[in-house]
Amino acid sequence: MHLTLRNLRKQYPGTAALDGVDLDIASGELVALLGPSGSGKTTLLRIIAGLLSPDAGEVRFGDRDATRLSLRERNVGFVFQHYALFRHMTVAENIAFGLSSRPRARRPDKATIARRVEELLQLIQLPGYGRRHPEQLSGGQKQRIALARALAIDPSVLLLDEPFGALDAKVRVELRRWLRRLHDQTGQTTVFVTHDQEEALELADRVVVLREGRIEQVGTPDEIYAHPASAYVFDFIGRGNAIRGRVQSGVFVAEDELGVLDAPGVADGDALAMFRPHQAVRNDEDGEGIRVRVSGMHRRAERITVDLSAGGGNRPIEWEHVADDGLLLPAVGESLVLRPTRPRFFPLSA
Numbered sequence: 001m002h003l004t005l006r007n008l009r010k011q012y013p014g015t016a017a018l019d020g021v022d023l024d025i026a027s028g029e030l031v032a033l034l035g036p037s038g039s040g041k042t043t044l045l046r047i048i049a050g051l052l053s054p055d056a057g058e059v060r061f062g063d064r065d066a067t068r069l070s071l072r073e074r075n076v077g078f079v080f081q082h083y084a085l086f087r088h089m090t091v092a093e094n095i096a097f098g099l100s101s102r103p104r105a106r107r108p109d110k111a112t113i114a115r116r117v118e119e120l121l122q123l124i125q126l127p128g129y130g131r132r133h134p135e136q137l138s139g140g141q142k143q144r145i146a147l148a149r150a151l152a153i154d155p156s157v158l159l160l161d162e163p164f165g166a167l168d169a170k171v172r173v174e175l176r177r178w179l180r181r182l183h184d185q186t187g188q189t190t191v192f193v194t195h196d197q198e199e200a201l202e203l204a205d206r207v208v209v210l211r212e213g214r215i216e217q218v219g220t221p222d223e224i225y226a227h228p229a230s231a232y233v234f235d236f237i238g239r240g241n242a243i244r245g246r247v248q249s250g251v252f253v254a255e256d257e258l259g260v261l262d263a264p265g266v267a268d269g270d271a272l273a274m275f276r277p278h279q280a281v282r283n284d285e286d287g288e289g290i291r292v293r294v295s296g297m298h299r300r301a302e303r304i305t306v307d308l309s310a311g312g313g314n315r316p317i318e319w320e321h322v323a324d325d326g327l328l329l330p331a332v333g334e335s336l337v338l339r340p341t342r343p344r345f346f347p348l349s350a
């Protein structure tokens, strides 16, 4: 099932939760909606689900205009952040719910439902859990059951609203890999909401970055990471350093005479130079780079971060290394020139 979203708008008093969203989602794609709190992710997901009506715009499921259809009529599977399992029901009854609550004419018989439940328990790798009750499950298991329940109805599209948001970090990582494998098996069109960029980049075929109710960029994880369309995306997608300055004839001159960087092909004007903490080298010889002073150093697992400051201490810069025995680190207090190996330049509007 492919989805087409056209010019979706949703206004709340004082806030445009969605301000003209256009998006095409191909059949079988796993798309992540990524953005900070308040950027409109949940509003968009709920409009796709039919839980919320847009003020304007169109939602198409395949060739069908679904804008005014209910959740049930759209036949979507939905998983919320907080396990919405029915506590008084067994796992099997929970998974069966969407099928067993159908009107009699469309309800499969008991044996068919039982077979489907068994299939789904296998698929989510929890065979034999059918008789348990939700309180006998871990948080991660509950979310897998919630997913099985959403899949039971053979949904046209699977919609997941921060499904792993309430789980601890290690379980989250395991579950997102598991979800990716499951998706590769089922090929189910899936839209996944997250504010965690690592989760989006690891899981999705394509990532949609939202900002204040608009789409800032859509692309594969590699495109989004390597070619962020704006300083906003660069910043949101990973850690980054930023230096203000001005580009003139292919050279970026950092403000306050902090240094210069080659900026071939970049348009003249005020700009922000951004680079990742691990994409920089020391370059005291030929002068291209930013003059900095080492203000501190800390180690996190296998990584060492050197804290630098440029221009009298008010511009912190992080320079990250993977620790290895031969590494020659500068001393705290030392001055050096740091050359970003892959800087990106974004125009600064006045």
Ligand SMILES: Nc1ncnc2c1ncn2[C@@H]1O[C@H](COP(=O)(O)OP(=O)(O)OP(=O)(O)O)[C@@H](O)[C@H]1O
Pocket: 012, 013, 015, 016, 017, 035, 036, 037, 038, 039, 040, 041, 042, 043, 044, 195
């Ligand atoms: N029922 C509502 N009434 C008023 N404003 C709302 C309502 N629902 C959402 N909003 C506003 O719309 C904007 C988008 O909200 P939305 O929940 O879609 O963001 P989000 O990206 O999902 O955020 P989060 O990650 O915090 O869930 C926010 O500014 C929010 O305050």
